Amino acid sequence: MTRAFVVTGTDTGIGKTVFAAALTAALGASYWKPVQSGLEEGEDSDTVAQLADLAPERILPPAYRLHTPCSPHRAAEIDGIEIDPDRLAPPRTERGLVIEGAGGVLVPVTRTLLYADLFARWGLPTILVAGTALGTINHSLLSLEALRARSVAVLGIAFVGDANEDSEATICAIGQVRRLGRLPILDSLDPSRLAHAFAENFRLEDFTA
Numbered sequence: 212m213t214r215a216f217v218v219t220g221t222d223t224g225i226g227k228t229v230f231a232a233a234l235t236a237a238l239g240a241s242y243w244k245p246v247q248s249g250l251e252e253g254e255d256s257d258t259v260a261q262l263a264d265l266a267p268e269r270i271l272p273p274a275y276r277l278h279t280p281c282s283p284h285r286a287a288e289i290d291g292i293e294i295d296p297d298r299l300a301p302p303r304t305e306r307g308l309v310i311e312g313a314g315g316v317l318v319p320v321t322r323t324l325l326y327a328d329l330f331a332r333w334g335l336p337t338i339l340v341a342g343t344a345l346g347t348i349n350h351s352l353l354s355l356e357a358l359r360a361r362s363v364a365v366l367g368i369a370f371v372g373d374a375n376e377d378s379e380a381t382i383c384a385i386g387q388v389r390r391l392g393r394l395p396i397l398d399s400l401d402p403s404r405l406a407h408a409f410a411e412n413f414r415l416e417d418f419t420a
Contacts, residue, residue, distance in 0.1 A: 226371030232262035233409035240307030249280025343372035
């Protein structure tokens with residue numbers, strides 16, 4: 212399979228989907244969200260398609276689409292669906308693939324399987340997306356520990372938000388993780404502005420070498 216990456220986060224609502232869109236566009240890759248919950252609030256796949264200006268064939272359909280906006284394990288129970296982990300194997304593509312998790316690394320996929328466990332099964336390089344606001348040091352270091360406890364290969368950490376040089380440096384030093392870059396908060400989001408911000412703040416070779 213061509214190069215694939217997992218994009219996960221320290222929490223919900225920290226900009227993980229926006230970063231995933233920027234990375235997908237920069238790599239000319241396809242995008243896959245294995246489990247999408249909260250359909251009434253819109254799908255992350257639609258957001259990525261818009262922000263990365265992707266053709267429909269580059270958005271791979273989720274294995275599960277769940278209605279309730281909550282953790283996949285509970286959303287599936289509410290919908291009367293049993294999630295089969297075997298259906299969550301990364302699809303093969305002719306181009307690169309960006310796979311986005313849901314929420315943080317220890318969000319339950321089922322009652323017995325966490326996202327971090329799933330990442331360990333896949334054995335793919337994983338990017339941790341973290342905010343820069345108060346609390347990010349604790350959340351980031353805990354997330355890194357959870358991933359490494361399962362032998363997940365962490366490619367690096369990508370920050371999203373206003374610059375916080377001390378917090379970013381502290382996380383990278385204590386967590387012994389590579390700082391990939393920081394995506395700033397943009398006044399408005401569109402494919403051109405997002406692509407420019409990614410190119411200005413990240414090195415493509417960190418994802419292609």
